[in-house]
Amino acid sequence: MSSGVDSVRDPLDNAWKTLRFPIIKPRELLLLFLKAGIAVSMLLIITLFITLYNQPFYPNNNHTTMKYMLQQKTPEEKASTNISHLLFGIGGSSATWQTRRQYSELWWRPGATRGFVWLESHPPDNTTWPETSPPYRVSGDTSVFKYTCSYGSRSAIRIARIVKESFELGLENVRWFVMGDDDTVFFTDNLVTVLSKYDHNEMYYVGGNSESVEQDVIHFYTMAFGGGGFAISYPLAKELVRILDGCIDRYAEFYGSDQKIQSCISEIGVQVTKEPGFHQVDIHGNPYGLLAAHPVAPLVSLHHLDYVDPIFPNTTRVNAVKKLITAYKMDPGRTLQKSFCYDLRRNWSVSVSWGYSVELYPSLRTSKELETAFETFRTWRTWHDGPFTFNTRPVSVDTCERPHVYVLDGVRNVDGDMTRSWYRKTVDASGKECAREEYARALEVQYVDVYASRFVPDKWKKAPRRQCCEIMDGADGVNSSVVRVKIRGCRRFESVTPS
Ligand SMILES: *[C@@H]1O[C@H](CO)[C@@H](O)[C@H](O)[C@H]1NC(C)=O
Ligand SMILES: *[C@@H]1O[C@H](CO)[C@@H](O)[C@H](O)[C@H]1NC(C)=O
Ligand SMILES: *[C@@H]1O[C@H](CO)[C@@H](O)[C@H](O)[C@H]1NC(C)=O
Ligand SMILES: *[C@@H]1O[C@H](CO)[C@@H](O)[C@H](O)[C@H]1NC(C)=O
Ligand SMILES: *[C@@H]1O[C@H](CO)[C@@H](O)[C@H](O)[C@H]1NC(C)=O
Ligand SMILES: *[C@@H]1O[C@H](CO)[C@@H](O)[C@H](O)[C@H]1NC(C)=O
Secondary structure (H helix, E strand, O other), rough: OOHHHHHHHHHHHHHHHOOOOOOOOOOOOOHHHHHHHHHHHHHHHHHHHHHHHOOOOOOOOHHHHHHHHOOOOOHHOOOOOOHHEEEEEEEEOOOOOHHHHHHOOOOOOOOEEEEEEEOOOOOOOOOOOOOOOOOEEEEOOOOOOOOOOOOOOOOOHHOOHHHHHHHHOOOOOOOOOEEEEEEOEEEEHHHHHHHOOOOOOOEEEEEOOOEHHHHHHHHHOOOOOOOOOOEEEEEHHHHHHHHHHHHHOOOOOOOHHHHHHHHHHHHHHOOOEEEOOOOOOOOOEOOHHHHHHOOOOOOEEOOOOEOOOOOOOOOOHHHHHHHHHHHHHHHHHOOOOOOEEEOOOOOOEEEOOOOOOOEEEEEOOOOOHHHOOOEEEEOOOOOOOEEOOOEEEOOOOOOOHOOOEEEEEEEEEOOOEEEEEEEEEEEEOOOOOOOOOOHHHHHHOOEEEEEEOOOHHHHHHHHOOOOEEEEOOOOOOOOOEEEEEEEOOOOOOOOOOOO
């Protein structure tokens, strides 16, 4: 500080020193109280204004309004989301229902799931509607709407309007409208787990993209693909149905119902919330690579299963899905979840895709490699080797570079909250086996036995993390044809690091 400033300050400091014992007169005291009173009143008024302006604006002053103003929720509203809060709308056709119903009936639970298959016309008089199918409704006439996409089908209009027609049924306690195709397989427990993460009183549009980049380019990256299924929360549906019919004409040039829905939701300004468990399955060939590299998220849906190889070898498409469902029923949240572990005594790597497959590598492979999908499939439209919306690794032509693959054989309960799932060795596609000496021991393994405790669905509400595993028998294992693996939550500072 400069001396100039000090010299100015000095006289003032001295003045304060002389006022060490100030005497307050009664008149000054009264004035002080008055000022304090005014200040407090001002504060109160400001607080009141802030509080009032923060209240939501409700025009009517009835009981419901008061309840919302007091921020109270009924027990019904507070209860967490369950299957009864979902209303499914399946896009179907009376011409194809008899063949497509096999996929819907895999997940439809009469008496538990709510919803309808929407048909273009009543089924033929001589056919009775199966009790195992969702009940049907006949869609309204769409002949007044415009459709100008040269390569598409007008049925897109009818399918797009399912959300509106479902909403207009006015059913009670619907939190989510879930749309899907007649060949979509939903894993409803996981769908409920995923949706219950979101506040159904907010406007949400939840779903996933296509796996084939070409499809996301032609349609939209911003869209939830209809075959993989998507969910629209009640408040969003309420705004959507008001403008949907207008949108259908405004977006007449778009091919699909899902594009029309997304375009309309774009007018509301809501974006898709992507959930990696919805699978459009826009691929051709063997879906093994896709399924065996599932992201760390619950499996919600599978679609297009008639267009890919059966998901398990040596069985029909539907029976293969049924097999996956037997595992899913035992532990929904764990289905397709991956775990990697090493056997450092034998230098083996094991990659488990729970309920589906196990890969055994007679060498140490990085976690990064193990999490990458084998490219066993091609793109949807052009049958090219990519690009996909995720990275892939080629399947080597050298059998010694390929893992031994084991596929699900069975699952059973052990000790109440544990499961034992076992996986049987498959024959390599080439019919050959690696002849190198160091592979001989791994070749002896015929089964992999996987023990795991049941996955607690609430874990999916936390930051997702892949679970850890360990190989239970060492190199001295009694039965060299079996490898036993235990899956468990990872310990602190535990990682898949060979050391
Ligand atoms: C009460 O207010 C709510 C919210 O504004 C409204 O939805 C409801 O229809 C009203 N009920 C009556 C009886 O006016
Ligand atoms: C779902 O939750 C509601 C409360 O919102 C409850 O009444 C109903 O019993 C629950 N249903 C199932 C199947 O858990
Ligand atoms: C139902 O009737 C149609 C014609 O009316 C016929 O072509 C069809 O074969 C019949 N189906 C069955 C299951 O009887
Ligand atoms: C394929 O399935 C049939 C009948 O279930 C069975 O007999 C046959 O051994 C299986 N083949 C392979 C390679 O698993
Ligand atoms: C495992 O790999 C390490 C490092 O490559 C090597 O030193 C060790 O001898 C191998 N052990 C066996 C049993 O092959
Ligand atoms: C090893 O396990 C397999 C499969 O569980 C079984 O079939 C076989 O008999 C067992 N071998 C011995 C020696 O215990």
